[in-house]
Amino acid sequence: MRNPFIYAEPVDGENFADRKRELEELKTEMLSGQNVIIYSPRRFGKSSLVHNTLLELGDKVIPLWIDCYRVLTKKELAEKIASEAIKNWKTRDILESVKKLFRTVTPKISLGENVEVEFSIGEEERAFEESLKLPQRLAEHSKKRVVVVFDEFQEIAELGNQVLKKMRSEFQWHKEVTYVFIGSKQSMMEKIFRSAQSPFYNFGRHLILKKIPLEEFREFIMEKFHSTGISLKDEIADRILELTDGHPYYTQKFCHELWYLGKLKGTLTLNDVDEAFSKLVVESDASYIEIWDSLPLSQKKVLLAIARGEKDLYSTNFLARYEFRSPSPVQYSVGALREKELVHRINGVYEISDPFMRYWLVWRFGGG
Numbered sequence: 001m002r003n004p005f006i007y008a009e010p011v012d013g014e015n016f017a018d019r020k021r022e023l024e025e026l027k028t029e030m031l032s033g034q035n036v037i038i039y040s041p042r043r044f045g046k047s048s049l050v051h052n053t054l055l056e057l058g059d060k061v062i063p064l065w066i067d068c069y070r071v072l073t074k075k076e077l078a079e080k081i082a083s084e085a086i087k088n089w090k091t092r093d094i095l096e097s098v099k100k101l102f103r104t105v106t107p108k109i110s111l112g113e114n115v116e117v118e119f120s121i122g123e124e125e126r127a128f129e130e131s132l133k134l135p136q137r138l139a140e141h142s143k144k145r146v147v148v149v150f151d152e153f154q155e156i157a158e159l160g161n162q163v164l165k166k167m168r169s170e171f172q173w174h175k176e177v178t179y180v181f182i183g184s185k186q187s188m189m190e191k192i193f194r195s196a197q198s199p200f201y202n203f204g205r206h207l208i209l210k211k212i213p214l215e216e217f218r219e220f221i222m223e224k225f226h227s228t229g230i231s232l233k234d235e236i237a238d239r240i241l242e243l244t245d246g247h248p249y250y251t252q253k254f255c256h257e258l259w260y261l262g263k264l265k266g267t268l269t270l271n272d273v274d275e276a277f278s279k280l281v282v283e284s285d286a287s288y289i290e291i292w293d294s295l296p297l298s299q300k301k302v303l304l305a306i307a308r309g310e311k312d313l314y315s316t317n318f319l320a321r322y323e324f325r326s327p328s329p330v331q332y333s334v335g336a337l338r339e340k341e342l343v344h345r346i347n348g349v350y351e352i353s354d355p356f357m358r359y360w361l362v363w364r365f366g367g368g
C-alpha cells in the first residue's frame with residue numbers, strides 16, 4: 001500500500017487538500033485573461049495550487065509551465081519557453097511548421113518524449129525575442145487561451161532588468177494569454193511587481209497564499225489515515241498540526257513518517273506523535289548545527305528570539321535583553337534570515353520556516 005502522505009513533489013487530485021476558494025478564483029482569472037502574481041514562503045503549496053487549477057481546467061486552456069529555478073541564462077529561458085510552446089503545437093508536420101515559426105534563428109529541435117529546442121550561442125538575444133512571442137502565436141494557432149506559468153519567477157529577476165523589460169513589453173500585447181507568476185521570496189516579488197520603477201509594475205492581481213485552514217487540513221489528515229486502515233482520534237490530528245504549525249509541507253512530511261508507525265500498530269496515540277516528533281528533531285541535530293554555525297552572532301540571536309515567540313523585535317526591552325545597541329542590526333538580521341529562507345512573515349508575524357527547527361532551537365538553547 002502506498003503511503004498517502006506526499007511531500008517530495010507538488011500534490012494533486014485527492015492528495016491536494018482544500019484551497020477551494022483559491023482554485024475557483026484562479027480558474028476564473030485564467031479563463032478571463034487576468035494575470036496573477038502568487039507568493040508565499042517556499043513549500044506552502046503554490047505550485048500545487050496552480051497545477052491543480054490547470055488540471056481542473058483541462059483542455060479549456062493550453063498550459064505552458066516554465067520552471068525558472070533551473071534557468072541560469074537568457075538562452076535557457078528562451079529554450080524553455082520555446083520547448084513548452086512547440087510541445088503544444090498541433091500540426092501534421094511539426095518540423096516544417098517550426099521552421100516557419102522562427103524568422104531570424106534556426107534552432108535545433110529534438111522530438112521525443114520531451115520536445116527540446118536548442119538555440120546556438122551568439123543568437124540568444126534574437127532567440128529570446130522570438131520565443132517571447134510564441135505564447136500568443138500558439139493561442140492564435142490553436143484558437144485556445146494559453147496560460148503561461150513562471151514558477152519561482154524571482155530567479156528570472158537575477159538575469160537583469162533588461163530581461164524583465166523585454167518580457168513585459170512583449171507580454172502586454174498578448175491578448176489571448178494569461179500569465180501567472182509564482183514566487184517564494186516575497187521581497188523580490190514585491191520589488192518586481194509593486195515598485196513603480198519595475199517593468200512589471202501592476203502587471204496583475206496579487207494573491208498571497210496562506211497556510212491551509214486548520215479545519216480542512218485536519219479533515220484531510222484524518223481521512224488519509226482512516227482510509228488506509230489506521231484509526232486515530234481527532235485530537236491526534238490536532239496535535240500533529242500544533243507541532244508542525246499547520247505548515248503544508250512539514251505536516252505532510254511528519255504524517256508520512258507517522259503513517260509507517262501507524263501501519264505497524266494499527267493506531268496512533270498522543271505519545272506516539274510526541275515521540276516521533278522529538279526523534280525527528282533530534283535526528284536533524286547535525287544539520288541544524290551546521291546552519292547555526294554558519295550564522296553571525298546577531299542572526300543567531302534574532303533566529304532564537306523568533307523561535308521563542310518574541311513578537312516585538314524592536315522594543316527597547318528586546319534590544320536590551322539581546323544586547324543590541326540599536327534596531328538597525330536587528331532589521332538587517334531579519335532581512336538576512338528571510339533571504340536564507342530560515343524565517344518568513346505571515347499575518348505580520350515572523351516565524352521559523354521549519355517548525356522542527358523551531359523546536360530544535362528551543363530544545364538546544366532554552367525557551368528564554
Ligand SMILES: Nc1ncnc2c1ncn2[C@@H]1O[C@H](COP(=O)(O)OP(=O)(O)O)[C@@H](O)[C@H]1O
Nearest residue numbers: 006007009016017043044045046047048249252
Ligand atoms: N493543498 C495541499 N494539500 C495537501 N498538501 C499540500 C497542499 N499544498 C502543499 N502541500 C504539501 O506541501 C508540499 C509543497 O508544495 P508545493 O506546491 O511544492 O509548494 P511551493 O510551490 O509553495 O513551494 C507538497 O509536496 C505537499 O506535501
Ligand SMILES: [Mg+2]
Nearest residue numbers: 046047048151
Ligand atoms: Mg513550487
